[in-house]
Amino acid sequence: MYKDVARAIEGIDIYPIMGVIIFFSVFVIMLVNVYSAKKSNVAHWESLPLEDATSNSFTPNTHTNETENI
Amino acid sequence: MENQTSNQITQESPPKKKKWEGLELEHFSYDNTIVRNFAYATTFWGVVGMLVGLLAALQMAHPMFNFTEYFTFGRVRAVHTNAVIFAFVGNGIFMGVYYALPRLCKARMFSDLLSKIHFWGWQMIIVFAALTLFLGYNTAKEYAELEWPLDIAIALIWVVFGVNMMGTIIKRREQHLYVAIWFFIATFVTVAVLHIVNSMEYPVSLTKSYSLYAGVQDALVQWWYGHNAVAFFLTTPYLGLMYYFVPKAANRPVYSYRLSIIHYWALIFIYIWAGPHHLLYTALPDWAQWLGTVFSLMLIAPSWGGMLNGLLTLRGAWDKVRENPVLKFMVVALTSYGMATFEGPMLSFKNVNAISHYTDWTIAHVHVGALGWNGFLTFGMIYWLMPRLFSTNLFSKKLANVHFWIGTLGILFYAIPIYWAGWTQSLMWKEFTPAGFLKYEFLETVTQILPMYYMRAFGGLLYVIGVLIMIYNIYQTIQQGKFVPEEKASAPAIKVQEKEKGGHWHSWIEKRPIQLLFWSTVAILIGGIIEFVPTFLIRSNVPTIAAVKPYTPLELEGRDLYIRENCAVCHSQMIRPFRDETERYGDYSKAGEFVYDRPFLWGSKRTGPDLQREGGKMPDSWHFNHMYDPQSTSPGSIMPAYYWLIENQLNTSLTERKIKAMQALGVPYPKGFEKEVHEDMAKQAAEIQERLAKDNIQVKSDREIIAMIAYLQRLGTDVKKVAPQYLPKK
Numbered sequence: 001m002y003k004d005v006a007r008a009i010e011g012i013d014i015y016p017i018m019g020v021i022i023f024f025s026v027f028v029i030m031l032v033n034v035y036s037a038k039k040s041n042v043a044h045w046e047s048l049p050l051e052d053a054t055s056n057s058f059t060p061n062t063h064t065n066e067t068e069n070i
Numbered sequence: 071m072e073n074q075t076s077n078q079i080t081q082e083s084p085p086k087k088k089k090w091e092g093l094e095l096e097h098f099s100y101d102n103t104i105v106r107n108f109a110y111a112t113t114f115w116g117v118v119g120m121l122v123g124l125l126a127a128l129q130m131a132h133p134m135f136n137f138t139e140y141f142t143f144g145r146v147r148a149v150h151t152n153a154v155i156f157a158f159v160g161n162g163i164f165m166g167v168y169y170a171l172p173r174l175c176k177a178r179m180f181s182d183l184l185s186k187i188h189f190w191g192w193q194m195i196i197v198f199a200a201l202t203l204f205l206g207y208n209t210a211k212e213y214a215e216l217e218w219p220l221d222i223a224i225a226l227i228w229v230v231f232g233v234n235m236m237g238t239i240i241k242r243r244e245q246h247l248y249v250a251i252w253f254f255i256a257t258f259v260t261v262a263v264l265h266i267v268n269s270m271e272y273p274v275s276l277t278k279s280y281s282l283y284a285g286v287q288d289a290l291v292q293w294w295y296g297h298n299a300v301a302f303f304l305t306t307p308y309l310g311l312m313y314y315f316v317p318k319a320a321n322r323p324v325y326s327y328r329l330s331i332i333h334y335w336a337l338i339f340i341y342i343w344a345g346p347h348h349l350l351y352t353a354l355p356d357w358a359q360w361l362g363t364v365f366s367l368m369l370i371a372p373s374w375g376g377m378l379n380g381l382l383t384l385r386g387a388w389d390k391v392r393e394n395p396v397l398k399f400m401v402v403a404l405t406s407y408g409m410a411t412f413e414g415p416m417l418s419f420k421n422v423n424a425i426s427h428y429t430d431w432t433i434a435h436v437h438v439g440a441l442g443w444n445g446f447l448t449f450g451m452i453y454w455l456m457p458r459l460f461s462t463n464l465f466s467k468k469l470a471n472v473h474f475w476i477g478t479l480g481i482l483f484y485a486i487p488i489y490w491a492g493w494t495q496s497l498m499w500k501e502f503t504p505a506g507f508l509k510y511e512f513l514e515t516v517t518q519i520l521p522m523y524y525m526r527a528f529g530g531l532l533y534v535i536g537v538l539i540m541i542y543n544i545y546q547t548i549q550q551g552k553f554v555p556e557e558k559a560s561a562p563a564i565k566v567q568e569k570e571k572g573g574h575w576h577s578w579i580e581k582r583p584i585q586l587l588f589w590s591t592v593a594i595l596i597g598g599i600i601e602f603v604p605t606f607l608i609r610s611n612v613p614t615i616a617a618v619k620p621y622t623p624l625e626l627e628g629r630d631l632y633i634r635e636n637c638a639v640c641h642s643q644m645i646r647p648f649r650d651e652t653e654r655y656g657d658y659s660k661a662g663e664f665v666y667d668r669p670f671l672w673g674s675k676r677t678g679p680d681l682q683r684e685g686g687k688m689p690d691s692w693h694f695n696h697m698y699d700p701q702s703t704s705p706g707s708i709m710p711a712y713y714w715l716i717e718n719q720l721n722t723s724l725t726e727r728k729i730k731a732m733q734a735l736g737v738p739y740p741k742g743f744e745k746e747v748h749e750d751m752a753k754q755a756a757e758i759q760e761r762l763a764k765d766n767i768q769v770k771s772d773r774e775i776i777a778m779i780a781y782l783q784r785l786g787t788d789v790k791k792v793a794p795q796y797l798p799k800k
Contacts, residue, residue, distance in 0.1 A: 023339075030335055034328045046323035048174055048248040049314045 096243065096563055099556040100172050102459050104185040106553065108165035109452060109459070111193060113541060115161055116448070119153030120534045126150050127527035129710070130677065131520060133700070136710035140204045143710060144636030148203045148215045154440060155213060157196045159304055162448040164188070164231070166311040167254055169455060171235060174251055174314070176244045176561040180237025184230050191227035195220060206634040207277045210669050211292050213299050214268050215636075218279045221269040228265065232258045239583040243561040247583060249330040252590070253310030255583065256338045259591045260302040268295035274731045275724055278630070282735065285664025286353055289672055290346065297345035300436075304444055305407075306338065312380050312404070315451050319396045325382035329375055335593070336372035340365055342594045347418035350427065351646040352672060353661035359420070366418030373411035380404045395470035399450035402478060406442020410435060425500075428642055428676040430519070431492030434485050441481045441533060449473070449540060456544050462551030469543045477536035483529025491522035500650045508653055512679040517706045615662035618788045620737045621781070623725050623747040624754045628781025630728075631774055632671070635712065642673035643682040643785070656683030656786065663789055666737050678709060683786035690758055691765035693779045715775040722751065754780055 128135040129143040136142045172179050179185055199216050202208075208215045216224070235258060239251065268291055271279035281288050317324050324330055346354060346362030381404050384391060391397045413435050417426050426432060457464045464470060498518060501509040621629060632638070645651050647658040659682055664670055688696075695702055698716055700709035729744040755771040758779055762769055769775065 027336070031332065034331045037328065042327050045246050045248065046317075046327035048244065048246065049170070049250070049317045050321065050323060 094562065095560040097558065097560045098178050099558050101168075101179055101182060101185065101555075102553070102557055103555050104179070104182075104189060105165055105169045105455065106459050107189055108161050108168060109455060111189070112158060112161040112165050112448060113452065113537075113544070115153060115157030115196060116445075117534070117537055117541070119150060119158045120530070120537060122146060122153055123150040124527060124530045124534060127523065127530050130708060131523040131527055133708050133710050139206075139712075139714045142635065142712075144639055145204050145206060145208075147639050148208060148636055149200055151213055152199055152203065152215065153196070155299070155303060156199070159308075159440075159444045159448070160192065160196075162444070162451070163257070163303075163307040163311070164192070165455070166315065166451055167235070167307070170250055170311065170314040171238055171254065173559075174244065174248045175238050175242030176559065177238055177242045180234050180241065184234040184237075188227060188230045188234060191223070191230065195223050195227060198223075202277070206636075208633055208636055209271065209279065209281070210633040210636065210638055210671060211268065211281070212296055212639075212674065214265075214292070214295060217277055218269070218271045218273050219276060221265070221271070225262070225266060225269075228258070228262055232262065236583060236587070243563060247586065248313070249324075249327065249334060250310040250313040251583075252334050252586060253306045253313065255587050256334070256590045256594070257302050257307040257310070259587060260298065260306070260338070260342070260594050263591070263594065264295045264298050264302065268292060272731050272735055274727050278724060278728075280728075280731055280735060281669040283668070284735070285667045285670050286355075286661045288668065288670040289349055289352070289664075290354060290358065292670070293348040294342075294345035297348055298342060300439070301341040301344075304439065305341075308444060308447055309333075309337075309376055311451065312376075312400075312447060315447075315454060316380050316383050316400050316404075319394065319400060319450065319454050320384055320387055320390060322383065322387060325379050325385065329379045333372050333376040333379060337369075337376065338590060339593045339596075340368050340372060342596075344369055344418070347423070348674065349672075350418070350420050350423040351648070352644050353659045353664065355661070363418050363420060366415045370412060370415050373414075374408060377404050377408040377411065381408075395464075395467060395474055396450045396454045398471075398474050399446045399453065402474075403443050403446035403450060406438050406446065406481070410439040410443060413438070424646070424648065425496045426492065427646075428674070429492035429496045430488045430522075430675075431496070432675065434488040434492060437488070438481070438485055441477075441484060445533075446477065449477070449537075452540065452544065456547055457551065459554060460548055460551030461554050462547060465543050465546035465550060469539055473536045473539045473543070476532055476539065480529050480531075480533030480536060483532055484526050485529070487522040487525035487529070491519040491526075494519055494522070499654075500648075502650070508650060512654070513704055513706055516677070516708060520708070614665065615660060615789060615792065617792045618663055618665060620666045620732070620739055621784065622750060622754055623729060624751045624777050624780040625784045626728060626732070626781075627720060627722065627725060627751070628777035628779070628784075629671075631715065631778050632781055633669075637681075638671045638673040639675060640673075640677035640709070641679065641681045642676050643680065644672035645680055645682050651680070655680045657789065660789065663786070666732075668732070668735065678707075681782070681785055683790075685783045685785040685787035686790070689765065690761045690779050690783065691767050693782055694762055694767050694769070694775060697775055697778065712778075715778055716769060716773055718774045719770075719772050720774045720777050722748065725751065758783075 125135060125141070126143060126146045129146060168179060168185065198220055202217060202220065203215060207217045209217060214221075235254060239247065239255075270282040272282060273279045283291050313324055313330060343365035344362055346358045347366045348362075350359050350363070352359075381401065384397065384401070391401055416422055417432070417435060426435075453464060453470055495515045495518070498510045498515040499512075503509050643659075645655045645658045652658055663682075664672075692703060694716075696704065696709075697712045699711050699713075700707045725747045726744050729739055729747055733739050733744065752771070755776045758776050759769065759771040
């Protein structure tokens, strides 16, 4: 059915293969990057909802070394 | 990567004191008034939406609960779904976003004025939506029933929300955009795209329009919208809120922040493709159906990733759950989310869908999501927020626990009978006698499940009682507290910190909201475009059938009455290629039969029988009597009486313009036909009047019932004129 529908497009066979490759490469790159993120950065990011942003509890936000203690 | 991070460290390494020296804290405040207002609106519309739902449940149990023409099930159901989705959950989203977003950005909302316009605009839209739906102004597209002026208003207010949100993000004082904010951004862009594409209409008057799409295309666009309304209105914003409020309530960070990043990208990329699973075994092209199935199955991964991420946030803190009603609500919400998102992909398998589709199974499925996931997360947020906004403690923890248990019981009493009803009905529909005949009349399958409908209404009642208990509890909390309109906060400006170079690639995008907006849009558009383009561009996708002709003006008017009464919520017009369906209703539906249907009226639930081949099955007089008093022709039927169709004169003031609109949309009425419509209508009406008179029914030929009969008698008759071998093959 799909081939009937899209027959008019030349070289249509390559499209689904390209689709799969794009999807999986994006996904793999994302996985690799997410898991190579610095621990201290992640620790800061995940603690964001718990800071109440008042002067007392505020944590400098790019100062990764300090945030590890949170 | 290693290099980059070490660069980062050297760059930031200079003695700490020096780095922050001279960095002044900026003082500002958060606007709590807007949060409080949205919380009130959430609660108010929640009760309204649930009460209307309770009425709808009673109407399904007994037709005596249909009052006047304005409160029949068709209209009530549209008000219920819209009220719960857009009024209750909608306001719930805004309540949560207006609290979480500024705090995560360490900045006040971009504009107080925009916040106010957003709040009042949204409430006005809700009021007008309820009014117009009760009055019967309806486009018949599920969850997008509102007519075009309101569609435009929604788009405008949505943009106000988007500008306010993006403005806040841009002027933020915290560099990293916490994952909740990404979910909010995805919600904003996707809902905008969905709403605009699905609402493309050709206006005939202020209260009437025709869809720009016809038949199969219209169905595909509608369910791409319908499914993604669930995804991007009921799911992504609430996931964002989950990522904020669950850690808040548990006072510990989310289980895995890395997982939340994967959750985000996988969910928005995959969700957008799954829409066609609403159209399995229909006249939709096969490849699109399979696309829907495969992507729905893949969806389990990110959905469960997100659910587990939420639940595991509470690892080692389950003792808190036992004591804290807020966490209890959140745990049940997440569990319901997990159940609904496991069931969804299962329902997308064609063999399961063959059983579930058109039955109450679907209704049970969505209510696990609505009552459990959206409802309970909202209650959890309200119980957590209100004492904080009023600087006090919750009035009664005990009452909150009562609400929790009564609400949970309500969900069970709702869901279990209605699952049972769905399975029972489907099995009865499909049962044959040993001699090869259908075992049950359609009506028998309805009367069989009525006790389940009563029990479902009882479950709904319990749930509403729980909400009323919450309102009392919150009212007392407010009484004992004092509202804090402005919450003071301080943080350093972001400028100094932005000089940082290198770093993790994802942190690059996280710091750039506009780029995040852009790439999220790209991710959701890829799926949407691949679904549409072939159907839009390639003719052979919808094989034409020469015998299918446009509706006559009288039939078109009748069809618009069918839309006004929202008949499609109970009667499908789509026969699937199954033996029991072709035996019961006639030949299965072909894509080419719907080319003049604007909007399509395939329906998604069979509370009554399918009507695709209704034309010519019954005499006109049967339809007349059935509309006047359904129980007289079908004893035990739960259909409401539509007696006003016999009393009301048919409004033909727009007929000419309707025909012109259809011509403009490409329906091949002959040139100049719009001038002959009244003649044509009078002729066809007189024929019906005559046939009715033969059966001793005297009625004027200008009544609405005549148009309705004309439409019903036309249904599915075109293809009956064609020998089967000349019909297009599926």
